[in-house]
Amino acid sequence: MLLTVGRIGRVHGIRGEVTVEVLTDSPEERFYSGATLLTQPSREGGLTVASARWHNSTLLLSFEGFLDRNAGETLRNVQLLAEVDLDDVDEDEYHIQQLIGLKVFLLSDTQLNNEIGVVSGVITGVAQDLLEVTKSNGSEFLIPFVKVLVPTVDIAGGRIVIDPPGGLIDED
Numbered sequence: 334m335l336l337t338v339g340r341i342g343r344v345h346g347i348r349g350e351v352t353v354e355v356l357t358d359s360p361e362e363r364f365y366s367g368a369t370l371l372t373q374p375s376r377e378g379g380l381t382v383a384s385a386r387w388h389n390s391t392l393l394l395s396f397e398g399f400l401d402r403n404a405g406e407t408l409r410n411v412q413l414l415a416e417v418d419l420d421d422v423d424e425d426e427y428h429i430q431q432l433i434g435l436k437v438f439l440l441s442d443t444q445l446n447n448e449i450g451v452v453s454g455v456i457t458g459v460a461q462d463l464l465e466v467t468k469s470n471g472s473e474f475l476i477p478f479v480k481v482l483v484p485t486v487d488i489a490g491g492r493i494v495i496d497p498p499g500g501l502i503d504e505d
Contacts, residue, residue, distance in 0.1 A: 335371065336428050338363045339413040345393050349405035350384075353392040353413070356429060356457065363415050364394060371414040380413070429455045431488050437466050440484060440496040449502070450474075452493065464493075474502050 339360075342352035357363050363370070364385045371379045381397040399405050417428065437450045453473065454465035462478040476482055476495055485494035 334417055334428075334430075335414050336417045336430050337373070337412045338370070338415045338417075339392075341394075341408045341411045341413065343409065344402050344405040345388070345391075347402045348395065349399040349401050350393045350395045351399075351405045351408055353394050355392050357415075358426075360392060363413075364392060373412040373414060376411075380408075380411075427486060427488070429457075432464065432486075432493075434491070435486075435488070436492045437464075438492060438494050440494050445492070445494070466495075476501065 338355075338357040340354040340356065342354055344350070345352055353364070355364075364382060366382055366384055368382045369379050370382070383395045383397045385392065385394050387393070395405075396408070399408065432452050432455055435452045436448045437452060438445045438447070439449060448469075450466040450468040452464050453467040455478070456463040456465060456475070463475045464478050464483065465473060465475055467473050476497055482497060483493055483495050485492075487493065
C-alpha cells in the first residue's frame with residue numbers, strides 16, 4: 334500500500350537541504366542515500382535522496398537535482414510516499430492512512446448504533462498520538478490514541494471504539 338512517510342518543510346541552508354516532518358516509525362528504512370520516494374503532488378520519477386542526516390532532532394534531506402536554496406524551496410509541502418507492506422505491521426500498530434475515515438463509537442454504546450464522528454486526522458506527538466475526530470455537526474475533538482481511551486480499533490470493520498473521560502466530548 335502506498336503511504337505518506339514524510340512531508341517536506343522549509344529549506345535548511347543554501348545547498349537545497351530541506352527539513353522533513355517524519356510520518357513513519359522507521360525513518361532509517363525510508364530515508365537513506367539512494368532511496369527513491371514517490372511524491373504528492375506527483376513528480377515523474379519521484380525524488381531520489383542524495384543525503385540524509387539528523388540535526389537537533391530534525392531530519393534533513395537533500396535530493397538529487399536540487400542543489401540550491403531556490404530548488405529546495407520548490408519542494409515545500411510535498412508529501413513523500415513509499416510502498417509499505419501492511420502485513421509487516423505488528424498488532425496494535427497502525428498507519429495514519431488506515432485510521433483516517435474510521436467511524437467512531439462510544440464504548441458505552443454497547444450496540445454501536447450511534448456513530449459520534451469520523452477520524453479526520455492524526456496528530457503525531459512525542460508522548461502519544463492524538464486522533465482528531467470530526468462530529469456530524471462539524472465540531473471536532475482530540476482524543477489521545479492510547480489503549481485505555483481507544484480500546485478497539487477495527488480496521489476491517491471501519492470503526493474504532495473510544496472510552497473518553499467525562500468532559501472530553503462536548504455534548505451537542
